[in-house]
Amino acid sequence: MLLHIENLLDAATVAHMRAKLDAAEWVDGRETVGPQGAQVKRNQQLSDASPLRAELGREVLAACVRHPEFHAATLPVKILPPRFNRYAGGGTYGEHIDGAVMALPDGSQLRSDIACTVFLTDPESYDGGELIVDDTYGEHEVKLPAGDAIVYPAASLHRVEPVTRGARVAAFFWIQSLVREEAQRRTLLQLDTAIRTLSASGADAAAVKQLTGVYHNLLRGWSET
Numbered sequence: 001m002l003l004h005i006e007n008l009l010d011a012a013t014v015a016h017m018r019a020k021l022d023a024a025e026w027v028d029g030r031e032t033v034g035p036q037g038a039q040v041k042r043n044q045q046l047s048d049a050s051p052l053r054a055e056l057g058r059e060v061l062a063a064c065v066r067h068p069e070f071h072a073a074t075l076p077v078k079i080l081p082p083r084f085n086r087y088a089g090g091g092t093y094g095e096h097i098d099g100a101v102m103a104l105p106d107g108s109q110l111r112s113d114i115a116c117t118v119f120l121t122d123p124e125s126y127d128g129g130e131l132i133v134d135d136t137y138g139e140h141e142v143k144l145p146a147g148d149a150i151v152y153p154a155a156s157l158h159r160v161e162p163v164t165r166g167a168r169v170a171a172f173f174w175i176q177s178l179v180r181e182e183a184q185r186r187t188l189l190q191l192d193t194a195i196r197t198l199s200a201s202g203a204d205a206a207a208v209k210q211l212t213g214v215y216h217n218l219l220r221g222w223s224e225t
């Protein structure tokens with residue numbers, strides 16, 4: 001399931017992040033990748049130790065927490081602190097699958113169920129840079145307005161097309177979900193969406209309450225903490 005989250009960051013937040021990122025020092029993106037990824041990764045990142053990465057990463061996570069659709073779609077139990085990347089001058093990231101298990105700063109580990117990219121550059125300002133995600137339904141091309149995000153299965157094959165004009169700047173991170181199976185997460189999101197729609201339309205309160213109970217009992221059965 002690919003889900004487009006609109007306006008995860010508002011225009012003022014994007015502008016403020018971009019001003020800081022445009023003045024930042026970037027390092028080779030291969031700093032944070034294993035040997036398989038290093039062969040196909042050609043981009044730049046903020047260093048993992050960069051205070052700016054920590055500062056802006058906190059802002060991205062705060063926006064995720066505030067966004068009801070993001071929460072309903074991902075049901076996060078752990079989130080890797082966001083990183084920031086930049087593709088320019090032909091920069092690209094060839095087809096790969098993300099690492100399955102990642103180290104968190106507190107020494108614990110995260111299983112990467114879901115990947116998230118937050119676009120920070122206006123799509124008209126660069127050529128190329130599409131995120132291509134190959135899931136069970138075929139290839140999907142993703143190039144979103146600044147401030148919008150895409151969440152997609154970390155287990156999918158995916159790539160970033162070469163950026164041939166301008167620069168593509170984004171935040172990216174991984175989520176361990178309470179619900180490991182993608183099909184179950186999709187069912188819960190559909191149920192959650194239907195319950196919200198019914199509630200907003202003034203549907204029978206007892207029936208809505210019963211459906212809400214079904215949602216929570218499915219979540220109880222499917223979640224791992």
Ligand code: NI
Pocket residue numbers: 096097098158
């Ligand atoms: Ni990836």
